[in-house]
Amino acid sequence: MSVPMSRALYTAAQVRAQDRHAIEQWGVPGFTLMQRAAHAAFGVLRTRWPQARRLLLLCGPGNNGGDAFLLGALALQAGFEVRAATLSDTAQGDALLARRAFEDAGGVRAGAVEACSRERFDVIVDGLFGTGLSRAPEGAAAQWIAWANASGRPILALDVPSGLDADTGVARDPCVRAAATVTFVAHKRGLFTADAGDCCGALHLDRLELPEPTSPPPDAELLRAHGLPPRRRNSHKGSNGHVLALGGDAGTGGAIRLCSEAALRAGAGLVSVATRAAHIGALNAARPELMAHAVEQQADLAPILRQASVLAIGPGLGQGDWGRALWQAALDCDLPQVVDADALNLLAAHPAPLPARCVLTPHPGEAARLLQTDTATIQADRFAAVRELAARYRAVVALKGSGSLIATPEGRVAVCPWGNPGMAAGGMGDVLTGIIAALLAQGLSPWDAACLGVGLHARAGDHAAAAGGERGLLASDLFLPLRELLNADPN
Ligand SMILES: NC(=O)C1=CN([C@@H]2O[C@H](COP(=O)(O)OP(=O)(O)OC[C@H]3O[C@@H](n4cnc5c(N)ncnc54)[C@H](OP(=O)(O)O)[C@@H]3O)[C@@H](O)[C@H]2O)[C@H](O)CC1
Numbered sequence: 252m253s254v255p256m257s258r259a260l261y262t263a264a265q266v267r268a269q270d271r272h273a274i275e276q277w278g279v280p281g282f283t284l285m286q287r288a289a290h291a292a293f294g295v296l297r298t299r300w301p302q303a304r305r306l307l308l309l310c311g312p313g314n315n316g317g318d319a320f321l322l323g324a325l326a327l328q329a330g331f332e333v334r335a336a337t338l339s340d341t342a343q344g345d346a347l348l349a350r351r352a353f354e355d356a357g358g359v360r361a362g363a364v365e366a367c368s369r370e371r372f373d374v375i376v377d378g379l380f381g382t383g384l385s386r387a388p389e390g391a392a393a394q395w396i397a398w399a400n401a402s403g404r405p406i407l408a409l410d411v412p413s414g415l416d417a418d419t420g421v422a423r424d425p426c427v428r429a430a431a432t433v434t435f436v437a438h439k440r441g442l443f444t445a446d447a448g449d450c451c452g453a454l455h456l457d458r459l460e461l462p463e464p465t466s467p468p469p470d471a472e473l474l475r476a477h478g479l480p481p482r483r484r485n486s487h488k489g490s491n492g493h494v495l496a497l498g499g500d501a502g503t504g505g506a507i508r509l510c511s512e513a514a515l516r517a518g519a520g521l522v523s524v525a526t527r528a529a530h531i532g533a534l535n536a537a538r539p540e541l542m543a544h545a546v547e548q549q550a551d552l553a554p555i556l557r558q559a560s561v562l563a564i565g566p567g568l569g570q571g572d573w574g575r576a577l578w579q580a581a582l583d584c585d586l587p588q589v590v591d592a593d594a595l596n597l598l599a600a601h602p603a604p605l606p607a608r609c610v611l612t613p614h615p616g617e618a619a620r621l622l623q624t625d626t627a628t629i630q631a632d633r634f635a636a637v638r639e640l641a642a643r644y645r646a647v648v649a650l651k652g653s654g655s656l657i658a659t660p661e662g663r664v665a666v667c668p669w670g671n672p673g674m675a676a677g678g679m680g681d682v683l684t685g686i687i688a689a690l691l692a693q694g695l696s697p698w699d700a701a702c703l704g705v706g707l708h709a710r711a712g713d714h715a716a717a718a719g720g721e722r723g724l725l726a727s728d729l730f731l732p733l734r735e736l737l738n739a740d741p742n
């Protein structure tokens with residue numbers, strides 16, 4: 252299945268191979284690519300900062316620096332005042348040609364960046380490192396990045412914010428925090444997960460006039476924004492599945508309430524809840540559309556399980572005897588299910604084969620337990636972690652966090668470009684579990700349900716944050732935008 256370039260995500264090595272292919276196979280000189288990159292970046296600069304007239308270029312030793320020099324030459328020809336701070340005089344090849352073009356255009360190389368007063372520059376152009384970054388910036392590069400980040404001036408990053416790993420999205424220390432990034436040829440997958448959201452600013456892609464690559468296939472793909480098509484007129488409540496949400500041990504009844512209400516809001520025809528007797532009254536009062544069942548022992552569950560078409564297990568489940576009994580019942584039944592929270596922790600503690608058509612929704616801590624590692628290792632390469640989880644547990648996995656990733660056991664990966672820090676709040680995961688369960692109940696495959704569910708959840712969070720701010724965002728604030736986005740599919 253082909254992915255449009257706007258949604259195709261590549262590793263840095265794949266993009267560098269595309270650069271080489273353009274140069275060697277299509278005969279496009281590297282310097283020409285660099286000129287196109289400079290034009291693209293200068294165009295973004297003039298659009299975002301139309302009043303800007305004074306630029307400071309931070310130029311690294313390689314072709315990323317070359318991009319910056321050629322942007323500087325264009326700016327000089329347009330009447331800008333430009334200073335270039337260069338890391339070293341080791342530029343070679345195209346980067347050396349670019350530096351000479353800058354000097355021929357009257358470009359002046361700045362002395363120590365600290366000598367450049369903050370007031371003198373409207374925009375700082377980050378041409379230190381791109382896809383060639385191989386380690387944390389050090390020495391003068393590190394000092395310049397820290398100075399630029401603290402300068403109060405907007406930074407335009409070329410190709411990749413310097414210090415950001417283009418493959419993992421991990422920001423080395425220090426890392427440029429750009430107001431905008433213009434990336435060239437193709438999207439690098441690291442621009443969409445981990446620390447990327449804090450470093451890239453507004454992201455622009457320019458293909459540098461290269462045709463779409465035929466091979467290799469992209470390493471991952473961005474989710475696309477969509478909902479579900481209108482329902483058949485001739486529908487009844489049995490037409491849209493029956494989700495059974497299992498969880499809510501003593502003191503955690505809210506989690507299973509959020510999960511089950513989210514399943515209703517995401518279009519499940521019927522939603523039952525198997526939870527502690529103590530929560531039944533509150534559930535019925537709060538959301539009478541739910542069918543709440545008091546379950547105190549596994550035997551209470553059998554008749555309810557027979558009615559369900561999809562399970563959602565984990566929110567507020569706990570890891571005590573009660574939770575373990577419900578988890579074992581879920582493992583023993585061959586229904587599609589979403590496995591979250593303490594059900595994941597029970598799976599990590601007591602590995603067991605999962606029924607087919609499962610979706611696991613770990614946050615990085617749960618993922619670490621599932622892979623017997625630590626959270627830092629998960630976050631150091633989220634792509635590798637989500638692929639390992641999906642392969643080991645033979646299930647679709649949604650690894651939550653900034654830039655959530657979804658993977659199949661075969662290694663296909665989708666990346667969510669939406670969401671905001673306001674969603675780092677209690678209950679958000681419970682809502683996601685209910686959404687994915689409802690989409691499974693409406694007949695979507697685990698992959699489609701996970702991709703659509705993660706996308707709707709994040710977009711609903713962005714809509715709710717736009718309406719009232721990120722801080723104080725509640726999981727239940729997602730319900731109204733969720734419903735609107737779900738029904739917005741134009742197809
Ligand atoms: N024709 C093309 O390929 C095009 C490339 N574009 C731009 O080019 C960069 C990639 O350029 P490249 O020269 O491969 O690498 P960088 O410019 O990103 O890095 C320069 C060198 O910096 C060294 N390095 C790496 N990390 C550090 C560090 N932390 N401190 C100091 N120096 C570092 C590294 O050399 P080492 O041997 O020391 O590892 C790099 O070689 C791409 O991102 C685009 O911006 C055009 O845009 C399109 C055409």
Ligand SMILES: [K+]
Nearest residue numbers: 377380409411
């Ligand atoms: K850069």
